[in-house]
Amino acid sequence: MPESIKTLIIHAHLFTMQGDGVGYIPDGAVAVKDGRIVDVGATSELDARYQASETINASGCALLPGLVDAHMHTYWAIARGVAQDVGNWMQAALSPYARHATPEAKLAGTKLNVVEALKAGTTMMMDYVPLYDGWAEFYEKAGVRARLTPMINALPKTGMAGLKLGALYPYDDDAAQMKIEASQAFIQAWHGAADGRITAMWGPQGPDMLSEDHLIQIKKLAEREGLMIHMHVAQGDREMNQMLKRYGARTPEYLANLGYLDEQLLAVHLTEATDEEAAMMAKSGARMILCSGSIGIIDGIVPPMRAFREAGGLVALGSDQASGNNVNNIFNEMKLTALFNKIMARDPEVMPAWEVLRMATIEGARAIGLGDKIGSLEKGKQADLILVDLTAPNLTPVLVDPVRNIVPNLVYAASGHEVKTVMVAGKILMRDREVLTLDEAAVQAEAQEQAEMLSRRVAEDSSLHGQMALMAAMEEGRL
Amino acid sequence: MPESIKTLIIHAHLFTMQGDGVGYIPDGAVAVKDGRIVDVGATSELDARYQASETINASGCALLPGLVDAHMHTYWAIARGVAQDVGNWMQAALSPYARHATPEAKLAGTKLNVVEALKAGTTMMMDYVPLYDGWAEFYEKAGVRARLTPMINALPKTGMAGLKLGALYPYDDDAAQMKIEASQAFIQAWHGAADGRITAMWGPQGPDMLSEDHLIQIKKLAEREGLMIHMHVAQGDREMNQMLKRYGARTPEYLANLGYLDEQLLAVHLTEATDEEAAMMAKSGARMILCSGSIGIIDGIVPPMRAFREAGGLVALGSDQASGNNVNNIFNEMKLTALFNKIMARDPEVMPAWEVLRMATIEGARAIGLGDKIGSLEKGKQADLILVDLTAPNLTPVLVDPVRNIVPNLVYAASGHEVKTVMVAGKILMRDREVLTLDEAAVQAEAQEQAEMLSRRVAEDSSLHGQMALMAAMEEGRL
Numbered sequence: 001m002p003e004s005i006k007t008l009i010i011h012a013h014l015f016t017m018q019g020d021g022v023g024y025i026p027d028g029a030v031a032v033k034d035g036r037i038v039d040v041g042a043t044s045e046l047d048a049r050y051q052a053s054e055t056i057n058a059s060g061c062a063l064l065p066g067l068v069d070a071h072m073h074t075y076w077a078i079a080r081g082v083a084q085d086v087g088n089w090m091q092a093a094l095s096p097y098a099r100h101a102t103p104e105a106k107l108a109g110t111k112l113n114v115v116e117a118l119k120a121g122t123t124m125m126m127d128y129v130p131l132y133d134g135w136a137e138f139y140e141k142a143g144v145r146a147r148l149t150p151m152i153n154a155l156p157k158t159g160m161a162g163l164k165l166g167a168l169y170p171y172d173d174d175a176a177q178m179k180i181e182a183s184q185a186f187i188q189a190w191h192g193a194a195d196g197r198i199t200a201m202w203g204p205q206g207p208d209m210l211s212e213d214h215l216i217q218i219k220k221l222a223e224r225e226g227l228m229i230h231m232h233v234a235q236g237d238r239e240m241n242q243m244l245k246r247y248g249a250r251t252p253e254y255l256a257n258l259g260y261l262d263e264q265l266l267a268v269h270l271t272e273a274t275d276e277e278a279a280m281m282a283k284s285g286a287r288m289i290l291c292s293g294s295i296g297i298i299d300g301i302v303p304p305m306r307a308f309r310e311a312g313g314l315v316a317l318g319s320d321q322a323s324g325n326n327v328n329n330i331f332n333e334m335k336l337t338a339l340f341n342k343i344m345a346r347d348p349e350v351m352p353a354w355e356v357l358r359m360a361t362i363e364g365a366r367a368i369g370l371g372d373k374i375g376s377l378e379k380g381k382q383a384d385l386i387l388v389d390l391t392a393p394n395l396t397p398v399l400v401d402p403v404r405n406i407v408p409n410l411v412y413a414a415s416g417h418e419v420k421t422v423m424v425a426g427k428i429l430m431r432d433r434e435v436l437t438l439d440e441a442a443v444q445a446e447a448q449e450q451a452e453m454l455s456r457r458v459a460e461d462s463s464l465h466g467q468m469a470l471m472a473a474m475e476e477g478r479l
Numbered sequence: 480m481p482e483s484i485k486t487l488i489i490h491a492h493l494f495t496m497q498g499d500g501v502g503y504i505p506d507g508a509v510a511v512k513d514g515r516i517v518d519v520g521a522t523s524e525l526d527a528r529y530q531a532s533e534t535i536n537a538s539g540c541a542l543l544p545g546l547v548d549a550h551m552h553t554y555w556a557i558a559r560g561v562a563q564d565v566g567n568w569m570q571a572a573l574s575p576y577a578r579h580a581t582p583e584a585k586l587a588g589t590k591l592n593v594v595e596a597l598k599a600g601t602t603m604m605m606d607y608v609p610l611y612d613g614w615a616e617f618y619e620k621a622g623v624r625a626r627l628t629p630m631i632n633a634l635p636k637t638g639m640a641g642l643k644l645g646a647l648y649p650y651d652d653d654a655a656q657m658k659i660e661a662s663q664a665f666i667q668a669w670h671g672a673a674d675g676r677i678t679a680m681w682g683p684q685g686p687d688m689l690s691e692d693h694l695i696q697i698k699k700l701a702e703r704e705g706l707m708i709h710m711h712v713a714q715g716d717r718e719m720n721q722m723l724k725r726y727g728a729r730t731p732e733y734l735a736n737l738g739y740l741d742e743q744l745l746a747v748h749l750t751e752a753t754d755e756e757a758a759m760m761a762k763s764g765a766r767m768i769l770c771s772g773s774i775g776i777i778d779g780i781v782p783p784m785r786a787f788r789e790a791g792g793l794v795a796l797g798s799d800q801a802s803g804n805n806v807n808n809i810f811n812e813m814k815l816t817a818l819f820n821k822i823m824a825r826d827p828e829v830m831p832a833w834e835v836l837r838m839a840t841i842e843g844a845r846a847i848g849l850g851d852k853i854g855s856l857e858k859g860k861q862a863d864l865i866l867v868d869l870t871a872p873n874l875t876p877v878l879v880d881p882v883r884n885i886v887p888n889l890v891y892a893a894s895g896h897e898v899k900t901v902m903v904a905g906k907i908l909m910r911d912r913e914v915l916t917l918d919e920a921a922v923q924a925e926a927q928e929q930a931e932m933l934s935r936r937v938a939e940d941s942s943l944h945g946q947m948a949l950m951a952a953m954e955e956g957r958l
Contacts, residue, residue, distance in 0.1 A: 326891040343775050
């Protein structure tokens with residue numbers, strides 16, 4: 001007598017990501033019940049074993065774990081494309097928009113970004129933003145898996161704009177304390193919410209952006225609660241200068257002395273870290289989040305991910321923010337990570353497709369502390385998975401013998417638009433490209449409206465005249 | 480009394496690519512008659528001036544010149560993804576498939592590749608393949624603009640497979656002579672065909688792949704006929720070794736001495752050229768074709784395009800072949816070209832979005848000798864144009880003031896799937912993502928069938944056992 005289950009997906013090119021490789025099963029199937037995977041194997045076997053409420057025929061599709069995006073600032077989708085090709089990105093191009101971003105604009109950006117990422121197969125989103133109303137509630141409604149990090153800093157209300165380049169930032173310790181308390185309340189309210197689909201982390205914005213006392217306070221709170229710390233680390237020469245001036249040490253050494261380097265730390269970027277510093281951090285057990293696209297565009301730099309991994313560290317991929325990437329899409333990050341590292345090493349064998357696919361799935365899940373719940377398709381794990389249509393012209397042909405071409409094409413030829421169906425915790429969030437949990441057109445329209453209002457405020461701010469990096473490009477007709 | 484025309488496109492974010500920048504016109508319109516652009520300007524003006532058989536409302540879309548792909552080996556779409564992440568790509572990964580590719584398989588690859596590129600907004604395709612039946616006829620039917628180059632070499636029938644690494648290739652001069660004659664016949668039949676939509680070029684495969692006598696003969700024929708020469712130049716250390724052994728000179732010096740360096744030459748790749756050699760070639764008037772994606776994947780190298788352009792040279796982009804890129808998509812090439820050059824220079828200001836967009840349109844058209852006919856939207860030019868849907872989540876929001884974000888988003892955020900409508904010579908080839916001139920499903924099915932047959936022949940060829948680079952990856956479950 002077959003066992004009753006909710007969903008059976010059959011006839012897929014199944015990549016379980018179990019074991020050391022990609023765990024391919026030809027004509028594979030996955031059985032889902034109560035939000036979890038209850039079985040994985042050959043279609044012929046599972047078909048006989050289960051009676052499903054819904055059977056999905058995945059013929060012509062790749063079936064993969066949902067992708068992990070370990071670092072997003074979703075609200076910046078509201079300013080996609082306003083700050084590229086400039087030298088001092090944050091202060092000269094982004095800050096004018098940051099200054100005028102209202103909570104409504106930020107939430108509209110979050111909604112847009114979540115839709116964008118979901119449509120590109122991202123099921124696990126690690127969002128890292130200053131708190132605003134409706135943020136976590138939106139994730140609850142959208143149905144994606146999320147680890148949410150309220151960003152904590154001691155920067156003045158006006159942000160980075162107007163700070164003298166090279167001078168020490170002034171700290172507003174009261175503001176930082178309030179943000180720590182707000183984070184505490186947020187964590188109590190949301191960590192483990194939506195049946196565990198939503199979890200939280202502690203998020204100091206960077207070791208240069210709040211006082212040492214506050215860094216220590218956050219570390220203690222995180223330890224007490226068993227939560228991870230999501231933090232920008234060595235994210236640019238600006239930060240390194242601050243650290244050297246303030247503490248006489250580069251960031252990795254400073255964090256080591258402070259007791260911050262352990263398995264609790266998710267260190268984002270490492271843009272300015274040396275190979276030696278990256279290796280030292282990896283050996284401490286800290287995890288790295290690599291944002292190839294954004295750091296390539298913003299800084300023209302390829303972070304020392306290879307040194308970090310060679311020292312045994314776990315790395316997850318992140319898409320960062322649309323005002324400097326300009327897309328939040330893990331297919332894009334996989335491709336750029338493989339290619340950037342090949343050309344920096346002048347070696348085509350570096351960072352093969354299967355390795356970056358692992359970073360986007362099982363290795364990424366382990367890096368962010370969820371390796372026991374997601375990242376591979378195996379019995380007992382959450383049913384977070386995607387179907388990718390391999391009959392798209394850019395993914396045709398599909399070959400399995402003597403050389404299987406699916407993984408290289410997912411990494412080098414797919415764009416994310418080929419993702420057909422997305423499931424999180426057993427629930428279908430997108431079917432045949434249609435998002436079921438959200439009104440995509442309304443999200444798009446709200447983002448457009450809020451972005452136009454934001455742009456108008458920027459245009460009308462006379463204090464910004466002469467301070468925005470892209471004005472010459474506008475005048476010369478290059479934009 | 481309004482003038483009668485065939486098509487009027489209105490309400491677009493219009494990028495004419497006229498002048499030195501991107502030639503933006505807000506709420507722009509283009510009027511088309513008899514396959515050409517008869518007017519370009521504000522919607523309000525053109526709307527009053529013309530009576531069109533069809534009016535296309537391009538609200539929410541960018542309207543651009545069709546993209547130029549200056550180097551494709553279309554038949555290799557049949558083996559997409561079988562040869563990545565390996566050191567000796569051509570001999571250890573591609574050759575096993577090359578040996579077994581029938582004319583039917585190649586033509587199926589061409590069809591697939593043309594559909595793929597057309598759907599990604601490429602309207603001008605420079606295809607460079609060994610002649611096979613039906614090749615040019617397919618371009619005639621597909622409706623895209625094409626410059627077709629039959630590839631000429633003196634290599635033995637078995638190709639590169641089995642040649643000892645490092646040894647001089649044997650030349651089969653009779654075979655080369657037959658290919659020259661076949662090219663001559665092809666050029667007579669097809670140069671200027673389909674109302675000038677199809678043109679031809681001469682195509683020695685590389686300076687190392689046929690005798691000096693044949694190189695000279697081809698140069699004379701091309702000069703007599705006023706045709707350009709499309710040739711791989713300095714395409715790898717393999718070629719450089721051959722040139723040094725055979726002639727005691729590196730490729731650029733050799734070609735200079737042979738009288739090959741002038742405006743007639745389209746030099747593809749320059750993978751192994753130094754900055755000085757690239758600058759020397761640029762100053763000769765020769766043009767460069769840059770294939771960022773394929774050279775990145777195959778060689779892990781970023782060719783000296785910046786040195787070539789800084790010396791005044793014109794550069795077009797090319798997608799090369801799907802067995803080593805793995806996608807034939809100029810949006811992909813624009814993004815990779817911008818990003819690769821930023822990270823090699825460690826400078827985010829290098830290769831801004833507008834420059835790569837020019838390389839994909841007007842500069843590319845000039846480089847391939849068609850700057851008077853295509854590459855920009857202006858009166859008198861061919862009506863080759865594309866509409867890109869800017870309401871896609873990854874291209875939202877659209878902002879025009881104070882910073883216009885459309886060009887950065889087309890380069891850094893678009894994937895080509897946002898291309899909605901494609902027109903060539905005034906004829907709509909794709910409307911709302913539906914290809915009108917070809918049966919996309921049939922093309923996909925034929926390619927899949929031919930690719931499976933090809934793979935079977937490769938699998939059954941016992942002479943290849945132990946010689947294919949990716950077998951270990953297959954056994955270890957990494958593919």
